[in-house]
Amino acid sequence: MKRIKCELMYDGSRFSGYQSQLNGRTVQQELEKALYVIHKKTSVKTHASGRTDAGVHALGQIVHFDTSIQMPAERWARALNGELPADISVKGTEEVPDSFHARYSVKGKEYRYRIYRTPFRDPFKKAYAHHYPYQLDVGRMKEAALYLIGEHDFTSFCSAKTDKENKVRTITDITFIEQDNDLEVRFVGNGFLYNMVRIIAGTLIKAGNGRIEPAEMAFILADRDRKRAGQTAPAEGLYLWKVFY
Amino acid sequence: MKRIKCELMYDGSRFSGYQSQLNGRTVQQELEKALYVIHKKTSVKTHASGRTDAGVHALGQIVHFDTSIQMPAERWARALNGELPADISVKGTEEVPDSFHARYSVKGKEYRYRIYRTPFRDPFKKAYAHHYPYQLDVGRMKEAALYLIGEHDFTSFCSAKTDKENKVRTITDITFIEQDNDLEVRFVGNGFLYNMVRIIAGTLIKAGNGRIEPAEMAFILADRDRKRAGQTAPAEGLYLWKVFY
Structure with a gap:
């Protein structure tokens, strides 16, 4: 075999x-x-x-x-x-080799979350990025993201539907790429919990539109309570980009 | 009104x-x-x-x-x-003003034709660009395109199904934009006949893959015979980009 x-x-x-x-x-x-x-x-x-x-x-x-x-x-x-x-x-x-396993050998993953901000819906992006035509301060989103870098218990950013006991993960990098009306947020880490990237994206949007202060991220993390974080951002913006072994 | x-x-x-x-x-x-x-x-x-x-x-x-x-x-x-x-x-x-008519006031149009050349099909491009994973010499395509610039009778590049009597049109510009595996060909002219951009795209591909010489474009134009030109390139690559008034 x-x-x-x-x-x-x-x-x-x-x-x-x-x-x-x-x-x-x-x-x-x-x-x-x-x-x-x-x-x-x-x-x-x-x-x-x-x-x-x-x-x-x-x-x-x-x-x-x-x-x-x-x-x-x-x-x-x-x-x-x-x-x-x-x-x-x-x-x-x-x-x-037989020692390789697509799931158990994973060392890390990169996900990307795409948002587009044209005032009108774009028929070519509707299934491929999250349409967010409101005010969004990317500087505030970057500031909020810094609180998530490193090893943390991400219970607040994990769907209650998870079957994982251990909610500690390490995010090594969150990068923001802006081009015209497109915003792409790249997440690299050793592993991501169920809905974690989409909940983080939804919470970063709240920091960007002013509904929370960037510094609140520290408290949201510390509370270990899913209800403290923002909404799960829509599926269409999310890409599993790369798996590291 | x-x-x-x-x-x-x-x-x-x-x-x-x-x-x-x-x-x-x-x-x-x-x-x-x-x-x-x-x-x-x-x-x-x-x-x-x-x-x-x-x-x-x-x-x-x-x-x-x-x-x-x-x-x-x-x-x-x-x-x-x-x-x-x-x-x-x-x-x-x-x-x-009432004097404006979306069809009769047109002064020119820009169409773009997109080709992608990854060896494998790209699920994100399947409906948005023509997949052409074979050899394609863009230099030869550019050379062939030069023969089409200017005022010509485009009968050879028009579907036989047209109802237009006058097949004389002016193409002012054909530009090639290459980025990684993507090739976009931009056509600007005072008007385009039925299927004209797709037939030109199909014929430029024949120049690019070596099945015709670039200089043959002059003869294909002169023959005023649809059968002389290449295949009609697939619809998914074509974009009506801009209309000029």
Whole structure:
């Protein structure tokens, strides 16, 4: 058996998320359907770096699977792309040792959250960025973000629906890229809890529009209470950008 | 009655084109439906700078209509956006004199054709650019494009389905913008025939991939025969960018 690591991108707008479920179209189901065809009607189990929610996009999701098919590892990308629907694309494939696991070997991740601020809705961005046409002071957002850098208990920024006990994570970097009406916030860290990036994005927006002071971030973190942070920002702005191993 | 000029953008991917027709969803129908609601169930006729085909996008389509509603002209944008579906957006509205006509007053147009060249399909670009993962020499495309600049009879680059008698048009500029794997070709001219930009794009691709010599463009033009030019490039790469008055 060979272990194959795949780098995937997908447009999340027409998926009910990454992980297989009874109702709704998912990325995992499409991927396993493609593998089933390639393996001549034998099921192949895939393992991803983590799930993504409905509407969330990925530029660098990582998945692994084991196969007995003899084929140069780099040719798997083309084989899979031949079977996958147009909203999923395999960017590359490589053989990895058995010790590699797409989920357990993760050392860190980068997520990006995109906001656009034109006064009118942009039909080309509607599923790919969060439309926020109101006042937003990016300087205040940057100041607020500084309180999150480092190792913290992120309970306040985690959906109550999580099954994770340990809410301590390290964010190493939050960067703001502004171009015309577009704002992209890049988050790099050793791991992110359920909805964590979207809750942070929603809270940074509150700092940007003046509804909280940047310094309040310290108290929100310390309170370890989801109700203290801002709303979960919409799924369409979120991208799983890169997984580090 | 006031005459209102609207600048529209739309994502063409889920439309059967601009112009109203019996079957399929069109931009004109959505726009006239919105006007019908705003005019309390009175039909209002719209006039566009020209039609666009199924799948073709617009960043700066211009439409006018006449209305008896008393409302500051610039507020029409918000009123229409409140009624329009998410894949159409009105960027701005202004009052114009009765002598203005969205179609008959046109002095020129800019179209852009987008090609992307990653080896794998990009799920985020599939409906917004033409995927061409093969060899493409942009220098040769530029050379071929030079033969089209100026006033010419563009019969060879016009769909046989046209109802236009006079096929003489002037292209003032064709510019190539390359960024990483993206190539955008910008066309400015006094008017474009049915499918003309897509047929030119398909023919420039043939010059770029070596299947014709750039100098052959002169003969293709001179022959005034649609069969001499290249294939009509796919609709998803085309954008009506700007209309000049």
